[in-house]
Structure formats: structure tokens, C-alpha cells
Amino acid sequence: MKRKTLIYTLSVALLTTIVQATPTFASRPVTQGQINETKGQINETEGQIEELETKIQQLDNRIIIGMEKSKQLNDDIKAQQGQMEDTKAEIESARKDLETNKDYYSSRLRSMQAQGKQSIITYAEFIISSKDFSQLLTRSTAVMQILESNTDIMQALAKKEETLNAAEQKLENELTQLKKSQAELASEQKQVEADKVELNQVLSNSKSALKQKQTELAKQQTQKNAQDKARQEAQEKAQQEAQEKAQQEAQEKAQQQAQEKAQQQAQEKAQQQAQEEAQQQAQEEVRQQAQEEAQQQAQEEVRQQASEEVQQEAPKRPRQQAPQSSVKSPSASSSPTIQATNSDKANTLIAAAKQYLGVPYVWGGSSPSGFDCSGFTQYVYRYVGISLPRVSRDQQDVGTRISPDDVQKGDLVFRGNPAYHVGIYIGGGKYIHAPQTGDVVKISTYNPAKFTTASRVLH
Structure with missing residues (x-):
């Protein structure tokens, strides 16, 4: 009953594991948790398989021991049967001896009765007919020994027959018990083999379930690897796009800065040119005004004196010096030294x-x-x-x-x-x-x- 319960329990556990192992990741992404769960189910099934194989080994061992016991029982039965044959032969021999002695004494009794004499009377006459006392004593002793011997022989034969009959009954009882043990052992062996067949079936189902789970784990890992690869490729693509976008923005920013710098330089150059043109125009206006004044003075005074005065009083042209700036070049820094039994x-x-x-x-x-x-x-x-x-x-x-x-x-x-x-x-x-x-x-x-x-x- 316990073995049946064990087999039933293992079968239920196996079916439960198979149901739990049914793939649920066909329509959604596979997670590491699902893979770990499948690995756990595989480890559990492998444990069940190992337990079943241990049970089968124990049943095999019981079968081997049972075969040894069966062989021993067969040898014991053969030996018992041989003893029974020997005992029967002894019983038959004792019975023949007993019958022979019975026939002998019956024959003697019939002979004496036919002669009209009793055995005791015959023995008495034999004793009385003695010639002397010594012969009387000798014959009396002989007669007593004969009577005692006959009685002892008959009792011994009867006792031997009784002993042999008891031995024969004992042997038959032992043989019956041996055959009963043999039948019980055969029944037990048959039950063990039946249990083993059931365990082998459960073991086969467990191995099938293990193979199914291993296949599912391979599919999960393949799908997980594909997902990881796709995720990695998406990340790499996003990074590449971000880098390209950053480069593009940097280029656009650099272009914008270059444009702004060019515009600024153009504005500065235009301002400088406007300043230079304004200065030149101012100088021409001063020169023209001086000329007009000199002409007016010459008209009022003597042309020569006026001319000299005009030259002396003419304003000096201002000199503009461009500011100079010195740029100090940085000194080059020294490069660091790279150090390498039986x-x-x-x-x-x-x-x-x-x-x-x-x-x-x-x-x-x-x-x-x-x-x-x-x-x-x-x-x-x-x-x-x-x-x-x-x-x-x-x-x-x-x-x-x-x-x-x-x-x-x-x-x-x-x-x-x-x-x-x-x-x-x-x-x-x-x-x-x-x-x-x-x-x-x-x-x-x-x-x-x-x-x-x-x-x-x-x-």
C-alpha cells in the first residue's frame, strides 16, 4: 500500500511539474525570472528522476536477494524431500521387520495351540525336565531371557515405527512450510516486479518531462538572447543617433558661431572703414576751410605776407598711431618620461x-x-x-x-x-x-x- 502511495505521489508531482512547465512566453517577452523558474523546474525533475532511479535500484536489489532466497528454498525443499525419502525407506524397513516378527510369533503361537500347549506351559515343562539343579538354573535363566528378548524386540520395533512416523510427519510439515514460504516469496517478487514496472513508467514520464523542459529552456534562452540582442542593437542605434545628432548640433553650432564671428568681424571692419572715411572727410574739410581762410587773408593783406602767415598758422595734421599689443607665447612644457595506491x-x-x-x-x-x-x-x-x-x-x-x-x-x-x-x-x-x-x-x-x-x- 505504501509503495502504491509513493508511486501515486510521484506521478502527481510529475504531472504538476509538466503543467507548470507549459510555456507561457509565446506572446510576450521572456524574462530572466522565467528562465530561472524553468531551471528550477528542471532541477526539481532531475531530483525526482534520481529518486526514482534509487527506488528502482532498491527494487532490483530486493529482486536479487529474493532470487537468492528462492534458490536456497529450492535447495532446502530438495534436501527435505530427500530426507523424507530416506525416512520413508526406514519406516518401510521397520514395518517389514515388525511384520516379520509378528508373523514369527503368530506362527509359534498357532503351532503351540495346535499341539494343545501354551507357550508358558512349554517353557515350564522345559525347565522341570532339567536333570539337575544347575541345568534347572541354566534353563530358567535362558527361558527368562527369551521372554524378555521377545518383549523388548516387539516394543523396540513398535517404538521405532512410532518415531519414524513422527519424523515423517515433521518432515511433511517442514516441507509444507517451505512450499508456503516459496509461494509467499514468489508473490512478493511478483509484486516487486509490478511496482518496478510502474516506477519505470513514472521514470519514463519524468525523463520525457525533463526533455520537454530542457527544450523549453533552450527556446526561452534563444528568445531571451534575441531580445537582448535586439535591445542592445536598439541601444547602440539610439547611441549612434544621439552621437550623430550631437555632432550635427555641434556642427550647426560651430557654423552659427563662425557665421556670428564673421558677421561681427564684418561689422567691425565696416565700422573701422566708416571711421577712416569720416576721418578722411574731416581732414579734407579742415584743409578746404584753411585754404578758404588763407585766400581771404591774402586778399586783405599782402599776398606774400599773407601767404607766409597762412603757412605758419596752418594747423598741423594729427598723427594717429595704431596701438600695438605684444602677445606672449606660452613656453613649451617638458614631456614626462614614460617608465616601463595501489x-x-x-x-x-x-x-x-x-x-x-x-x-x-x-x-x-x-x-x-x-x-x-x-x-x-x-x-x-x-x-x-x-x-x-x-x-x-x-x-x-x-x-x-x-x-x-x-x-x-x-x-x-x-x-x-x-x-x-x-x-x-x-x-x-x-x-x-x-x-x-x-x-x-x-x-x-x-x-x-x-x-x-x-x-x-x-x-
């Missing part, structure tokens, strides 16, 4: 084990045509001259017990205590084993946290 047996064992990679898992298998977990380890250890027990829980007691964290090449690693699964550590974080029904001998990743004990057999 390794032989283990290797033999591992090489032998790797020869059987791909051999299918078979219940009770202990040969290259098919192995179970303990059959595989037992078979390959023979290559280095070591004989291991048949089942994993007995192999667990062989060698030196060590921690799963301290394993070396060639060590046995176990799950469960008592063990239900065994493999061989081959170094590099790997171990080789025959996993379970439907699988083959293969190399898997070794995680010490998932193993209960380990044993060092090679020394």
Missing part, C-alpha cells in the same frame, strides 16, 4: 571493468551476457585475484571501511546500509557500475554525498 592492481581492475561497458543490466546476472550491480563487481574483481560475496550488502563488509570522501581508484562505493547498490570508483570523479533494469554498464559522475559507505579491498 595503482597496479587498480589499473588492472579498471581496465578489466571497462571491457564490459555497454553490457545490459540483468537481474541476478554475473557474466558478460548480463550483469546486476553486485554481479558486475564480483566478476571484475576476479581479474586481480579477489573473490567477493554475491550480493552488495555482503560485499559492504569486505575490506577496510572508509569514508566516501576518501575514495581512491579501485575502491567499492555503496548506497544504503545495508547496501542496495554498489560500483567501483575509477578516479577523476567517476565510477563504473551496472545501474538498473533497462540500462547498461556505464561510467557515471561520482558524488560522495549520494553514497553511504565505501570499502578499500585492494592493498
